[in-house]
Amino acid sequence: MDRMFTSGTRSLLLIVLGLLSLGASLPSAHSNTSYKVVRIRANSDRDVHVIHYLRHKYHLDPWRDVTRAHQVGDYLVRPQHSDDVLRQLVDSDIHHEVVINDVESFLRSNDAIKNRTRRSATAHEHRHKFLTYDELLDFLHHAQNTATNARVQVGSIGKSFEGRDTPYVKFSLQISRGNDSEKGAIFIDSGIHSREWISPAMAAEMIHRLAFNDENDSAVNSLLDMFTWIIVPLVNPDGYAFTFTPGLENRLWRKSRAAGYSSDPYCYGVDLNRNFGYQWNNNPFHGGSANPCSGTFSGPRSFSEPESRNVRDILLRNKNNIKGYLTLHSFGQFFLYPWGYSSDVEIDDEVDLYHVASAFADAMKRKNYQYQVGGSAKVLYPAAGGSDDYVRGMMGVKYAYTVELPPHESSKYGFLLPESDVMSVVSDTWEGIKAFAFRLYSYTKPLAFKKMTSRVSSSGFTAHPDVQRTVRYDNVERHGNDVHVKPLASQADVGGRNGDAGKIFDNTKKKREVGTSIHADKGARSKRKRVALLKTGRPLRRVNLKRSTGRRRSVAYKLQQSRLLHNHTNPVSVLR
Incomplete structure (x- = not known):
């Protein structure tokens, strides 16, 4: 079959294939006419740096941000920058996908934005x-x-x-x-x-x-x-x-509308959730920005x-x-x-x-x-x-x-x-x-439970199970880096399930003590003595809850799993 192609035919074929491959690697000719939401995954610290560079260079609006490796972020990309952003992601070999190709059409199709006249809002x-x-x-x-x-x-x-x-x-x-x-x-x-x-x-x-x-x-x-x-x-x-005013960028406005912090007429507002006066702007990595044009601008001072x-x-x-x-x-x-x-x-x-x-x-x-x-x-x-x-x-x-x-x-x-x-x-x-x-x-x-239960019977209110059954965890003793948690029962009726510890008050029986303090000693002998050893700043290392039942076991286990998750995975960062 090769003999059927002349040298000119081969040259033409190579040109066509080259154009096809070039077209496949570039965004479509109409890609720069609409806002896009691009989902980007950072597989390494290098990827994180590239994403931050693109975010600042092209003023990407982070819906959920990437702050460390193995996170996924969603970014709103302006029409004039979409080609450049997508091309640089390809060149940097960073995994990404366009999850919304045309945000304005997406809004219209999902009825999420409207031009409205004022209407009376009834109770329903x-x-x-x-x-x-x-x-x-x-x-x-x-x-x-x-x-x-x-x-x-x-x-x-x-x-x-x-x-x-x-x-x-x-x-x-x-x-x-x-x-x-x-x-x-x-x-x-x-x-x-x-x-x-x-x-x-x-x-x-x-x-x-x-x-x-x-x-x-x-x-x-x-x-x-x-x-x-x-x-x-x-x-x-x-x-x-x-x-609620027309325009996609208006719909996605995040900050207040304060003026006077920049000579740029488009740089309005302060991120109010960076403006409260506790540890405000306490270090260079505070999650806010000193740039008035940034979506996380903290303001010139706390409570400004x-x-x-x-x-x-x-x-x-x-x-x-x-x-x-x-x-x-x-x-x-x-x-x-x-x-x-x-x-x-x-x-x-x-x-x-x-x-x-x-x-x-x-x-x-x-x-x-x-x-x-x-x-x-x-x-x-x-x-x-x-x-x-x-x-x-x-x-x-x-x-x-x-x-x-x-x-x-x-x-x-x-x-x-x-x-x-x-x-x-x-x-x-x-x-x-x-x-x-x-x-x-x-x-x-x-301590107000008894007063409340008397009102329950007279008013017809129904107390919630959390008011009737409660084990408290407010007795926390710290010894160096070890935190020893001693569950105490509230004065509400916590039932009498096996494994509950502390002082139990039963509405149907006389008050009885079914447990004593919880020790962090490995040799604790009583079956009613359970251990929850929390290592400050680390996952829960030892939880002796073999036969424990009820809410105390549940919360200790969930907290353990939560800490393991937070320390060994990297959940996404949603701008809050």
Whole structure:
């Protein structure tokens, strides 16, 4: 067959093959007309450096960032840079794929962004859509005026940079029992980052559930009896309002809208979750930026922004009552506790924090959501100036958490969760919030249980199992680098299951002591003596739980697995 080709034919064939191979190696001719989301995997430290170089050179917007080897990141690439970015990834032999080829078309097809006129938000309409700023205010006032299940107080914690009110809602029982000033409070904020639309939607769902209780859920009344609820549904009203204006980059705006930090007219705003005054900007690797054009610009100083000061001030006004703090973000499905500013600093009461957080994760698992629980800097990456670190470090609130709502970290939707998913996400997540609140109560106010149970019988409320069955882990003894955890029972009825330790109080039998202290001595002889030896900064090395049952075994095992996971794998880093 070779003889049939002349030399000219061979030359022509080589040219054609060369053009074909060149075309296969380059992006299509139309690839530079749309925004893309590119998923990149770093298999080595070298890959990490290349990705960081591309991120800064081409102003890539990280939806989840790569900070170390074996992580996966998602980056929004501008149309004018897509060809160069893809070519350099190929040249550097870095594994990548385009998960969204045309983000604007993707948005339109998934109904995730709309041009809207102002509409009235009824008590139920908000559960099916993302509310604009004005619609959210309408809904809050509607809840205040028509609430059937609780007393609802709506106000403003202050003005934003552009002069918008920052609303808050406070809940208490319709019929006061006279102890409201003594009750603990759960403080929840959302909407710090403007593009995370599911966060204010979740806050609106909680407000609806507490105010109306359409399903006559007795647990809701119990929660109102246990806690005062303070919810700030939209910390960053300027940025949020801006995301509803036309334009893809507007929809994906992250920061506030403060001006004056740069001569560049496009460099507005501060990342409010880098602006709180605990370990602010504490080292060169603080997870923020000094560049006003960066999406993680920390501001010129802590609390430089009116939005972060507004949150600080209402927190300080209620600091003596706050028992639990949640700040709602997206995305990734994480339930995180401090510290966020450093992965090298241990937190003394991690077992308690993990156990309370696991109530949320377990409830969400029953709804088919997989949440990862752990320390912020260890699970994700160091980020100083976060609100949760401030609440824990400066205000002394032990149970302070960041919640990264759906979608999952592996989802291509990222910050663009379709509006059609709002109802299912917020209603399912409410079950996790309830479980968290009951577990929190069992840890923060066990001595009030007898008073509460007497009210339960008279009011018809039903106590949650976490209030009836609780083993506490608040007796932590430190000997050098060894941490010895001694489980203690609360005064709530924890049942009498074999293996439970501490002092047990049974509602049906007289008080009896079935266990004593837990020792970290290998030769502990009593079958009721169990060991949980935590090595500071390392995975749990020894857990003697051979015959232990119940929640104590579960939390020790989960914490062990969590630490092993955090130390031996590299989960992705979602910008929170």
